Amino acid sequence: MSEAPWSRSEFEARLRAKGAGYHIHHPFNVMLNSGRASAAQIRGWVANRFYYQISIPIKDAAILSNCDDRTVRREWIRRIHDHDGDGDDAGGIEAWLRLADAVGLERARTESLEDLLPGVRFAVDAYVNFARRAPWPEAVCASLTEMFAPQIHRQRLAGWPEHYPWIEREGLRYFQNRVSQASRDVEFALATTLARFTTRTAQERALEVLQFKLDVLWQMNDALQHRYGVPS
Numbered sequence: 427m428s429e430a431p432w433s434r435s436e437f438e439a440r441l442r443a444k445g446a447g448y449h450i451h452h453p454f455n456v457m458l459n460s461g462r463a464s465a466a467q468i469r470g471w472v473a474n475r476f477y478y479q480i481s482i483p484i485k486d487a488a489i490l491s492n493c494d495d496r497t498v499r500r501e502w503i504r505r506i507h508d509h510d511g512d513g514d515d516a517g518g519i520e521a522w523l524r525l526a527d528a529v530g531l532e533r534a535r536t537e538s539l540e541d542l543l544p545g546v547r548f549a550v551d552a553y554v555n556f557a558r559r560a561p562w563p564e565a566v567c568a569s570l571t572e573m574f575a576p577q578i579h580r581q582r583l584a585g586w587p588e589h590y591p592w593i594e595r596e597g598l599r600y601f602q603n604r605v606s607q608a609s610r611d612v613e614f615a616l617a618t619t620l621a622r623f624t625t626r627t628a629q630e631r632a633l634e635v636l637q638f639k640l641d642v643l644w645q646m647n648d649a650l651q652h653r654y655g656v657p658s
């Protein structure tokens with residue numbers, strides 16, 4: 427006899443408790459956001475995170491292709507526009523290239539992916555392939571690491587201008603845009619997850635899926651730390 431499902435508030439609390447393993451706590455990110463990163467470490471991070479950014483719309487398109495619910499598709503397609511741009515809005519990938527430019531990375535070098543580390547590529551590809559194969563509600567659930575993202579973006583916006591005055595402020599626009607976009611994304615993804623994972627077994631699976639995505643983000647930082655180090 428399977429155990430009774432958690433209430434919605436208990437289920438949400440358990441999802442949010444997973445924030446303890448969010449990459450804001452990874453030594454490489456702590457170094458970045460506490461002002462102890464060198465220009466080379468920042469450039470390495472920006473160049474590698476570019477692969478994550480260009481993979482997000484492909485991940486979201488995979489979710490759309492698996493999703494049979496028009497209401498969900500109408501909402502989810504906005505995420506592709508957020509990254510690829512729409513009309514006059516050049517989009518998040520363009521804003522990330524602006525960040526790359528601001529930290530001294532040539533656009534062509536960033537887009538060539540020549541600095542992409544195997545560990546970052548494999549982690550990001552694992553996320554995209556998960557979204558291609560998993561039931562679409564699981565891929566929606568995986569995006570819930572963004573419950574913790576506004577804090578990490580605000581940390582960058584608050585600290586980088588002081589820590590890294592050599593980075594042109596305009597380069598930080600990506601983080602500014604994500605604070606509101608992440609909050610909007612999470613509102614829908616959390617409501618969908620709470621509504622769709624209704625048995626105890628399904629709720630336990632949702633926690634496993636969220637842990638997988640936390641591991642993707644953590645592994646990206648592990649690869650960066652291995653290649654670029656962190657001050658002892």
Ligand code: AHQ
Pocket residue numbers: 482568569570571572573574575578604
């Ligand atoms: O810039 C980020 C972004 O566009 C997304 C989409 C979302 C997803 O669908 O999984 N997750 C995500 C994240 C972005 N930035 C990360 C960061 O640290 O700057 C955080 C990351 C996330 O928390 O999943």
